[in-house]
Amino acid sequence: MSISVHKADTPPARRTIRIGLAWQIVIGMIIGILVGVTLSRHPDLRSAAIKDYIQPAGDLFIKLIKMVVVPIVFTSMVVGIAGVGDGKSLGRIGLKTIVYFEVVTTIAIVVGLLFGNLLQPGVGTDISQLGHADIAGIQHTATLAGEHHGFMHLVLGIIPENILASMARGDLLPVLFFSVLFGLALQSVPKDLRQPVVDMLRGVSDAMFKVTGIVMRYAPIGVAALIAVTVANFGFASLLPLMKLLGVAYLAIVAFTIVVLGVAARVFGFNIFTLLRIIRSELLIAFTTCSSATVLPQLMKKMEDYGAPKAITTFVIPTGYVFNLDGASVYLGIGTLFVAQLYGVHLGLQEQIVLVLTMVITSKGAAGVPGFMFVILLxxxxxxxxxxxxxxxxxxxxRFMDMGRTALNVVGNALAALVIARWEGQYDHQKGQAYLRQISDIEQPS
Incomplete structure (x- = not known):
């Protein structure tokens, strides 16, 4: 007689639902928009809520990111340059970077003018709907920024009087300049003395990237707060008279991303849509915060993981934040033609060629000063x-225009690092493919 023992059925393993950072940020944006719309309908509640709770919650995220930017840029760049080999290699990388930036931003200005001419966002807009134009405040802001603008002022601004003071202010240009000099000087030090310094800085860099990972856990809350403030202060009603301008600007931004940057990516063996998928979290953060600096650390890390060497990512991406403003360049062309069409002023081909030259000259390095867009546009x-x-x-x-152009700036700088890496023959294709497989595995439902 045999006795059969039936074991209780083992309950199936509970499926864990993981929401990635990109989706968390999307949810944060939706919540922020809903909160902003609600507050915009209750003016009595809006001021106190924004001042006491929502704005500080958003500012906290910005300050947390700025806290790690300078240490990461300095340590990563020094470690990267120390591994380049010599100053000649760095000079070649720098020259290729500047040439690429100059070509792409010039094309961006032309694209902006092209969309402005074809779609004419200023034609048919009723000036009376836009309210009273008070130029005094705009001129004051631009004048303060313009006092420190110009080629020689830019050169003087690159060289720090006190590098610790520049780091404390978060001025990237002086930090970049000092990092390059320090990295080059470190190369000439005997290896037995150089290596401990490089190892220490590499350890600091790796630790700061871990800190960035911790800070990014707060990103959905910070994003929700910042978008809530924007919607509550401006409201969607303020967009209606200028909806055509906003639509043309975003259409030009999307077209520039897919066509111009897409072609550049294809020429160097990349896919722009793959790049967008890799940096989608950074794009959402930059779009909401209107600040490229908020995603600088993780953008450098992702491009390095994707196959670009540290020596290139740590040089090209921070430099691009000052000199490679694709989104701002597109906006310049459209904004200028909008004003001309608004007042019925016709700009011929010759005048627009002069405009391109003016924008190319005035836009270089202008991001290093506050209110730089007002300086260039004025x-x-x-x-x-x-x-x-x-x-x-x-x-x-x-503010709504700045959201789109900041996101485009981020895409342009991410692609620039890959382009220069491929141009230098230093792109690690196997590492890039392994990173793509890793991303695909993470995105698979568990």
Whole structure:
């Protein structure tokens, strides 16, 4: 007689649902928009809620990111340069970087003018709907920024009087300059003395990237707070009179990303949509915060993981944050033509060629000063003889415009690191493919 023992059925393992950072940020944006719309309908509650709770919650995220940017840039760049080999290699990388930046930003300006001419965002816009244009505040901001603008001021601004003071202020240009000099000097030190310094800085860099990972856990809350403040302060109603301008600007940004950057990526053996998938979390953060600096550490890390060497990512990406402003360049062309069309001023081919040259010259390095967009636009409008009041009319939606152009700046800088790496013959294809497989495995439902 046999006795059969039936074991209780083992319950199936519970499926763990993991929400990635990108989706967490999307959820944060949706919650922030809903909170902002609610507050915009209750003016009595809006001011206190924003001042006491929501704005500080958003500012906290910005400050946390800025806390790690300078240490990461300094340590990563020094370690990267120390591994380049010699100053000649760094000079070649720097020259290729500047040439690439110059070509791409010039094309971005032309694309902006092209969309402005074809779609004419200023035609049919009723100036009376835009309210009173107060140019005084705009001019004051631009004047303060313009006092420190110009080629020689840019050169002087690159060289720090006190590197610790520059680090404390978060000035990237002086930090980049000092990092390059320190890295080159470190190469000439005997290896037995150099290696401990490099190892220490590498350890600091790796630790700061871990800190960035901790900080990014707060990103969905910070993003929700920042987008709530934007929607509550401006509201969607303020967009209606300038919806055509906003639509043309975003259409140009998308077209530039897919066509221009897409072609550049294809020429160097990359796919722009793959890149967008890799940096989607960074794009959402940059879009919401209107700050490229908030994603600088993780952008450098991801491009290094994707196959670009540290020596290139740590040089190209921080430099691009100052000199490779694709989104701002597209916006310059569209914004200038919008003002001209708004006031019925016709700009011929010759005038627009002069505009391109003016924008190319004035935009280089302007991101190093506050209010740089006002400086460039005022200089451009003045050179074309256009009414300066037009700038004040579009200043009300500048925050919404800035969201799109900041995201495009991030895409352009990420691609630049890959392009220079491939151009130098230093791109690690196997490492890049392994990283893509790792991302695909993470994205698979568990």
């Amino acid at each position: 200089a451009t409008l003045s050179s074309a003889g256009l009414p300066l009041e037009g700038l004040a009319l579009i200043a009300g939606i500048d």
